[in-house]
Structure formats: C-alpha cells, structure tokens
Amino acid sequence: MIEVRWHSRGGQGGWTASNLTAMAASYEGKYVQSFPAFGPERSGAPILAFTRISDEPIELHSMIYNPDIVVVLDYTLLSPGIVSGLKPGGTIITNFAGDVNQVLKTLNVKTGDYKLVLIPASKLALEILKSKITNTAMLAGLVKCGVVKFESVEKSIRERFSGPVAEKNILLVKKALEESIEV
Amino acid sequence: MSSLKSWKEIPMGGVAYRLSTDVKTGDWRALKPVIDQNKCTKCMICWLFCPDMSIIWDGEKVYVNYDYCKGCGICANECPVKAISMVPELGE
Amino acid sequence: MSELELVPKYPREKQTMINVNGDEAIAYAVKQSYVDVVAAYPITPQTIIVEKFSEFVANGETHTEFVAVESEHSAMSACVGAAASGARAFTATSSQGLALMVEVLYIASGLRLPMVLAVVNRALSAPINIHNDHSDAYLMRDAGWIMLFAENVQEAYDTTIQAFKISEHPDVQLPASVHIDGFFLSHTLENIYTLPDEAVYDFLGGPRKIAKVRVDYFDEEVNYALDPARPLSIGNLALYDYYFEIKVPQVLSMRKAEEVIKEVNEEWYKLTGRKYGNGLVDPFMVEDADIVIIAMGSSAGTVRSVVKKYREKGVKVGLLRIRSFRPFPHKDIVELLSGSKLVAVMDKGIGPGQYGALYLDVAASLYHSKSKPILVDYVYGLGGRDLSPEMVEQMINNLLKDLEKGYILEEERLRFLGVRG
Numbered sequence: 121m122i123e124v125r126w127h128s129r130g131g132q133g134g135w136t137a138s139n140l141t142a143m144a145a146s147y148e149g150k151y152v153q154s155f156p157a158f159g160p161e162r163s164g165a166p167i168l169a170f171t172r173i174s175d176e177p178i179e180l181h182s183m184i185y186n187p188d189i190v191v192v193l194d195y196t197l198l199s200p201g202i203v204s205g206l207k208p209g210g211t212i213i214t215n216f217a218g219d220v221n222q223v224l225k226t227l228n229v230k231t232g233d234y235k236l237v238l239i240p241a242s243k244l245a246l247e248i249l250k251s252k253i254t255n256t257a258m259l260a261g262l263v264k265c266g267v268v269k270f271e272s273v274e275k276s277i278r279e280r281f282s283g284p285v286a287e288k289n290i291l292l293v294k295k296a297l298e299e300s301i302e303v
Numbered sequence: 304m305s306s307l308k309s310w311k312e313i314p315m316g317g318v319a320y321r322l323s324t325d326v327k328t329g330d331w332r333a334l335k336p337v338i339d340q341n342k343c344t345k346c347m348i349c350w351l352f353c354p355d356m357s358i359i360w361d362g363e364k365v366y367v368n369y370d371y372c373k374g375c376g377i378c379a380n381e382c383p384v385k386a387i388s389m390v391p392e393l394g395e
Numbered sequence: 396m397s398e399l400e401l402v403p404k405y406p407r408e409k410q411t412m413i414n415v416n417g418d419e420a421i422a423y424a425v426k427q428s429y430v431d432v433v434a435a436y437p438i439t440p441q442t443i444i445v446e447k448f449s450e451f452v453a454n455g456e457t458h459t460e461f462v463a464v465e466s467e468h469s470a471m472s473a474c475v476g477a478a479a480s481g482a483r484a485f486t487a488t489s490s491q492g493l494a495l496m497v498e499v500l501y502i503a504s505g506l507r508l509p510m511v512l513a514v515v516n517r518a519l520s521a522p523i524n525i526h527n528d529h530s531d532a533y534l535m536r537d538a539g540w541i542m543l544f545a546e547n548v549q550e551a552y553d554t555t556i557q558a559f560k561i562s563e564h565p566d567v568q569l570p571a572s573v574h575i576d577g578f579f580l581s582h583t584l585e586n587i588y589t590l591p592d593e594a595v596y597d598f599l600g601g602p603r604k605i606a607k608v609r610v611d612y613f614d615e616e617v618n619y620a621l622d623p624a625r626p627l628s629i630g631n632l633a634l635y636d637y638y639f640e641i642k643v644p645q646v647l648s649m650r651k652a653e654e655v656i657k658e659v660n661e662e663w664y665k666l667t668g669r670k671y672g673n674g675l676v677d678p679f680m681v682e683d684a685d686i687v688i689i690a691m692g693s694s695a696g697t698v699r700s701v702v703k704k705y706r707e708k709g710v711k712v713g714l715l716r717i718r719s720f721r722p723f724p725h726k727d728i729v730e731l732l733s734g735s736k737l738v739a740v741m742d743k744g745i746g747p748g749q750y751g752a753l754y755l756d757v758a759a760s761l762y763h764s765k766s767k768p769i770l771v772d773y774v775y776g777l778g779g780r781d782l783s784p785e786m787v788e789q790m791i792n793n794l795l796k797d798l799e800k801g802y803i804l805e806e807e808r809l810r811f812l813g814v815r816g
Contacts, residue, residue: 143584179697182784
C-alpha cells in the first residue's frame with residue numbers, strides 16, 4: 121500500500137489532486153481512498169489531504185501518520201514540519217523552481233535522506249493555465265515516481281474536467297513531467 | 304375487557320379496524336340539546352357548527368342524532384332564535 | 396470453498412466502477428432504488444447526499460419528488476406522509492438534525508411505514524462538533540428502526556439498496572436507517588462497484604409493494620395506504636386498551652427482520668459477489684480467539700488491519716463487527732463468543748452514568764453464555780478523534796495484560812481510548 125500526504129492551502133485544490141490521483145490508480149485496478157484532513161476549510165489556510173493506493177481492499181479508515189510520499193503544492197509551505205512522519209527513504213514532491221539546496225535547508229534534511237522531486241509547477245501553471253493553480257501539475261510527480269501512469273492521470277482529468285480546461289491541464293501535467301527533476 | 308381483541312387479531316400500525324361510527328360517542332353526554340320545533344326557523348346554523356355532524360335535516364325538520372351528539376352545546380349557543388335548550392341527561 | 400464456486404449474476408466485469416465518497420454513494424444508491432419521495436434538510440456531514448440527489452432530480456435523471464423542507468422534523472414528517480400514501484421514501488441527516496427528527500422517528504416505526512434514512516453519524520452538541528461518533532445513533536436506538544452500520548463506501552452503497560428491500564419485506568414493514576461514519580466515510584473517496592439500474596430495480600422488485608390490511612368495513616383486504624377510494628384511518632389514538640397490542644407486533648417484526656437481513660445479504664451475494672458476514676455480524680478470526688474486539692462502522696476496518704498484524708505474531712485476537720445494531724444479533728454473539736476469554740467492546744459514544752450502549756447489549760447477550768468471558772468497555776473516537784492503528788495496538792497490549800491477570804476490576808471496566816490526561 122502506498123500512502124500519500126498532500127500539503128496545500130485552502131482553494132489550491134489539494135483534495136482535488138488527491139482525488140485525481142486516487143481515480144487514476146483506480147483505473148489501473150487498484151483499491152483507493154482519498155480524503156481531506158477533515159474540518160472547516162478556510163481559503164488560504166494550510167490544509168492536508170491523503171491518498172491510499174493498494175492492491176488489496178483498504179481496511180484502514182484512520183488518518184495517514186507515516187506516508188510514503190508527501191506532496192507540497194505551495195512552496196511557501198515548505199518547512200521541517202512537512203517531513204514529519206514521512207517514512208525513512210520516502211519521497212518529497214514539491215513545487216519548486218530554484219536551487220535544490222535551498223529546499224534541503226528549509227526542510228532541514230540532508231541529501232539522500234529522502235527522494236526529492238522538484239516541479240516548477242507555479243511557473244508552468246502560469247504559462248499554461250494563466251493561473252497559479254498547481255494541483256494538476258503536481259500529479260506529474262506521482263507519475264515520475266511510478267505511482268500512477270500518465271494515461272491514467274489523463275483519464276482522471278478528463279473525468280473531472282471537460283473541454284479546453286481538461287486539455288490544458290493534461291498539457292500541464294505533460295510539461296511538468298518533462299521539467300521535473302529527481303534528486 | 305373480553306370484547307377487546309388480541310394483538311394477533313388487529314391490523315398493523317394501529318390502523319382503525321372498525322368504522323369510527325361504531326363507537327357511539329353519545330353516551331359521553333351530560334347535557335342534551337333539545338330543539339323546540341315551534342321556534343326553529345330551519346336556518347341550519349346548528350348544522351353548520353356541529354363538530355360531530357349530529358344535526359340531521361330529514362327534509363321537513365331538524366333533529367339531533369343522539370348516538371353521536373356529545374352535548375357540547377355549540378348548537379344551543381349559536382342558535383339565533385334560541386330554539387335549542389340544553390337539558391340534563393337523567394339516564395334511561 | 397463454496398464462495399469460490401459461486402458466480403454472481405453480475406460479476407465485477409458487469410458492474411461499473413465509480414469513484415465516489417460515502418455520501419455520493421448513498422445518493423447514487425437512492426437514485427437507483429426508484430425512490431418516489433425524498434424530503435431532506437442539509438446538515439454537515441450529510442449535506443453531500445442531499446446536494447448530489449437534488450442534482451439527479453434537476454437533471455431529470457430520476458422521477459423522484461424532491462421536497463425541500465424547512466427542518467429535519469418536517470423532513471421525517473414528509474416521509475411519514477409519503478410512506479403512508481404508499482410511496483418509497485428516503486431522507487438523510489446527522490447529529491442535531493437526527494435529534495430534531497426523533498419525535499417523528501417513533502411515529503414512522505409505530506405506524507409500520509417502510510422507508511430508509513441515511514444517518515451520517517456525527518457527535519451531538521455540546522460542545523458543538525461536526526465530526527464523527529455514534530452518539531446520534533445511540534439516541535435513536537429504541538425508536539423502533541432497523542439500524543445497519545456500514546464499514547466502507549462500497550458497503551454504504553450496498554446497504555442503502557438492501558435497506559429498502561429489508562424495510563419493505565412483508566414480514567418486516569419497519570423503517571430502516573443506514574449509518575455511515577461522518578467524514579471517515581461521508582467525505583472519503585473510494586472506488587466502488589455498482590450495479591446497472593435495471594439490476595437494482597429487479598432486486599427491489601420494482602416500485603414499493605404496499606402491504607395489505609384487513610379491516611371490518613371492507614370485504615377484501617385493502618392496501619395499508621391513504622387512498623380516497625378505500626379510506627383508512629392511519630395514526631389513531633390507542634390508550635391502555637390497545638396501545639400495548641399495537642406495540643407487540645412491532646417487536647416481533649423486528650425479530651423477523653433478523654432473518655430478512657440475512658436473506659437479503661445472501662441474495663445480494665448471489666447478485667454481486669459481495670456479502671458482509673451473515674448480514675447481522677461480520678466476524679474475523681473469532682473462532683479460536685482468546686480476545687475478541689467488538690466494533691461498529693469504519694473503525695472496524697482499522698481494528699481488523701491491526702488484528703491481522705497480531706495474528707501474524709501468533710496472538711489469538713479476533714474482531715466481531717456488528718453490522719445490524721437493531722435488531723441486535725444476540726444469538727450470533729453468544730455463538731461466536733462461546734470460546735473467547737476476554738471481550739472488549741468499542742463504543743463510539745458515551746452514556747454518562749452507564750456504560751456505552753453497545754457494551755450493554757453485548758453484556759445482555761453474554762449473560763446467557765456458558766463461557767462468560769471477561770468484558771470491558773472502551774469508549775473511543777468521541778467528536779471525531781481519530782482511531783489510529785497505534786491506539787488499537789495499545790488497546791490489544793493492555794487486553795493481553797488483563798487476560799494474563801485473569802480479571803478486570805469493576806472500576807476499570809469503563810476505559811477511554813485516546814483521551815489526554
């Protein structure tokens with residue numbers, strides 16, 4: 121079972137990204153679960169969302185305490201707290217376009233502690249969507265890590281959105297995949 | 304009590320298994336309305352006000368169905384010519 | 396073995412996978428269940444059911460009459476009226492909304508009106524809380540409703556459809572509630588398998604079949620429904636002369652519901668390939684277990700995953716999930732727990748001055764069992780407090796110590812799991 125924790129701000133689509141990931145995995149025959157850290161959501165406040173993906177039916181209905189992967193949609197949220205509970209050798213996927221050492225320093229981790237995937241999501245979202253909504257761009261990170269296939273993500277985006285919105289978001293994921301860096 | 308049915312004999316949900324007219328509510332009465340046919344103008348205001356549909360018009364005169372009249376006295380109160388008086392029930 | 400041999404009428408390939416949360420799953424099940432009237436009032440975390448269902452109505456995807464009422468009391472009253480006129484009715488609520496409904500809940504069951512209510516379990520105020528526990532469900536436990544608890548989103552879908560069938564069964568004719576844990580299921584997306592519309596329609600036998608009653612003033616049996624052509628008085632006054640006689644059949648129908656829930660569970664299995672224990676209880680490795688944990692709702696899954704871990708280590712622990720809280724499966728509990736030495740009941744609700752409601756019911760069952768295991772009550776998860784796998788481990792570790800000791804003192808019999816201090 122793979123467990124993912126999403127860090128974003130209310131309104132940035134963290135839960136939607138979690139849902140899209142779960143949907144994508146479901147198309148590959150997996151059992152999935154996706155839920156937010158329950159509570160009243162305030163626009164702009166930091167929120168959490170969670171995804172579980174498994175080959176077996178998922179019995180757990182608790183929060184995720186030790187994720188395999190954390191995804192950060194908004195780089196202003198980067199802090200040592202982001203890695204709390206992350207399994208040793210786990211993966212951090214973050215929206216970031218600068219120097220990797222800056223991320224390591226902000227998270228207070230060393231190279232090699234965790235796998236790090238950097239995606240210039242804000243930059244690409246501004247280019248393609250003309251907005252700062254980074255949630256779909258971050259799905260590229262999970263494709264990069266082999267959690268879900270690109271085609272499945274494409275399908276889930278088409279299921280959730282329609283017309284040009286869907287196409288633009290798919291293009292965004294494709295671009296994000298090309299420009300993502302694994303450290 | 305012997306006339307009361309067991310739970311096996313009644314329909315579900317407490318639905319009325321007998322017509323409500325089977326219950327002669329007239330025996331609740333303490334005062335009974337008596338119509339003075341000489342004063343009665345057959346205006347039918349008593350019929351209009353009776354809550355138990357106990358005022359009967361037979362085509363010629365107005366009378367009271369004592370099987371269901373509970374003796375509330377509304378008819379006597381409403382009668383514009385005071386043709387109805389409430390008389391104590393003295394039993395059979 | 397026989398489970399492998401059975402080929403369901405609709406194997407998984409013939410079902411449609413959808414990604415939905417628990418609320419959406421219920422709304423979808425209701426849409427497929429050919430419901431005539433839905434009267435509902437929104438309340439977190441049930442709101443999505445009503446929202447989603449009103450979307451179906453607005454899109455013309457269902458023939459259902461959607462009544463937007465001004466309160467939960469009115470929602471249940473409208474459902475009573477609808478069911479009394481022969482319609483298949485549904486509503487949904489949570490917490491305070493259920494509390495406001497309580498008066499009319501007793502009327503629905505007392506009048507023997509089949510209908511389905513989805514309760515998205517949420518804590519009762521005060522303090523104000525929107526999150527999950529079972530205090531609202533415990534509030535309605537004596538209201539005469541069949542109460543079924545789902546463990547996951549798939550079961551929420553399955554149980555909602557089953558509930559109509561159980562409720563409308565000629566031997567039952569009682570309202571039924573389907574319980575899902577607020578947020579843990581209502582707002583959690585899972586991928587589930589759904590039947591085609593016509594399969595659900597056939598499973599339910601089409602629209603609601605109205606029960607017949609015999610009354611003195613009609614020669615033939617007539618529909619137990621408000622019908623101007625065959626008028627009946629429904630909702631009568633019954634004092635000490637008849638109230639008791641009218642209540643007794645309600646109790647007996649609830650007993651018959653036990654069998655019907657089992658039958659419907661089997662029928663569903665043949666249709667979809669899915670079943671939940673025997674319908675009333677869903678045991679996991681209890682046969683040889685020294686310690687059995689009893690739980691309801693979504694937490695049962697979390698407990699089961701921990702039980703599996705302990706089984707791998709050779710610890711004889713099992714889980715008994717209660718699916719039907721009303722009628723309460725006393726017989727199954729006595730049979731299944733006959734070999735156990737210690738039983739821990741997990742109550743997601745509290746009864747000040749008393750143990751939790753589930754504990755009391757289990758204790759009532761076990762009083763008549765020969766084995767008489769040690770019994771302990773764990774109150775947990777109040778106000779949405781998450782039940783982590785670690786908490787379950789901590790509980791099992793404590794239970795192992797209790798088992799070794801061989802007794803639990805009276806003052807230690809009510810325990811709080813996951814509270815500070």
